[in-house]
Amino acid sequence: MTEIPSEPIQNTNTEIGNYLDNILNYYNHELLDTPLKTRCLIVLNPKVGKDGLFIPKKWTDGDSGSIHEIQVNPKCLEQEIVLHSVIARNLIFAWQFENSNFTRVAYLNAEGVKLMEDAGLPPTSTGEPGGDKIGQGKTYYIAKEGKFAGLFNSYKGITCKYKPAPKNERLSKAKVYGSKYKCECGNYADSKSGSSYICGICKINKNKEVFMKEEKKEKPISKPVKIL
Numbered sequence: 001m002t003e004i005p006s007e008p009i010q011n012t013n014t015e016i017g018n019y020l021d022n023i024l025n026y027y028n029h030e031l032l033d034t035p036l037k038t039r040c041l042i043v044l045n046p047k048v049g050k051d052g053l054f055i056p057k058k059w060t061d062g063d064s065g066s067i068h069e070i071q072v073n074p075k076c077l078e079q080e081i082v083l084h085s086v087i088a089r090n091l092i093f094a095w096q097f098e099n100s101n102f103t104r105v106a107y108l109n110a111e112g113v114k115l116m117e118d119a120g121l122p123p124t125s126t127g128e129p130g131g132d133k134i135g136q137g138k139t140y141y142i143a144k145e146g147k148f149a150g151l152f153n154s155y156k157g158i159t160c161k162y163k164p165a166p167k168n169e170r171l172s173k174a175k176v177y178g179s180k181y182k183c184e185c186g187n188y189a190d191s192k193s194g195s196s197y198i199c200g201i202c203k204i205n206k207n208k209e210v211f212m213k214e215e216k217k218e219k220p221i222s223k224p225v226k227i228l
């Protein structure tokens with residue numbers, strides 16, 4: 001077996017992990033009424049529907065107890081204030097879970113609305129002020145003069161140089177994933193992006209030329225967090 005060098009040359013995971021832990025600890029102590037008793041593990045997940053998600057007690061250390069999971073869409077690393085707000089927002093869910101009245105994952109109840117408003121992250125269904133606040137999968141915006149914005153401006157923790165590369169520096173999605181075309185009849189085809197395909201099944205069964213539609217594989221964040 002090859003020995004692992006004591007001075008790691010690949011320390012990207014450590015650097016990103018330290019950066020995320022720094023943010024987590026900061027808002028855990030400065031934003032919440034009382035710090036969480038349970039640790040949280042931040043998992044970068046490009047498939048998380050919203051910008052982030054809190055899942056209680058998803059992990060164990062195999063010994064003394066459970067650890068919560070906070071999923072963060074890696075796109076949030078593109079804008080530091082958004083990343084901070086996603087972590088802060090999900091810490092509020094975690095606080096609710098531990099201390100009071102948590103309903104279920106991604107569901108904001110009346111108490112949660114009040115906690116978020118007090119934190120300067122008012123909930124909204126539209127991404128703009130107003131809109132429905134209570135319910136499943138609500139988003140929020142960052143209030144310019146709110147508590148969170150003040151804390152963000154005072155943050156002196158480590159920063160992070162890593163973020164997803166801009167689109168023009170990445171391989172095209174078709175190169176990475178291939179792409180799938182789907183017909184109205186349910187027939188699939190794997191193919192290169194940018195071409196058009198006629199469904200062979202429809203041609204045989206219905207003697208009809210039907211163009212297949214390309215399926216998008218990467219979902220964008222539905223309502224990006226704004227500073228208002």
Ligand SMILES: [Zn+2]
Nearest residue numbers: 183185199202
């Ligand atoms: Zn077809």
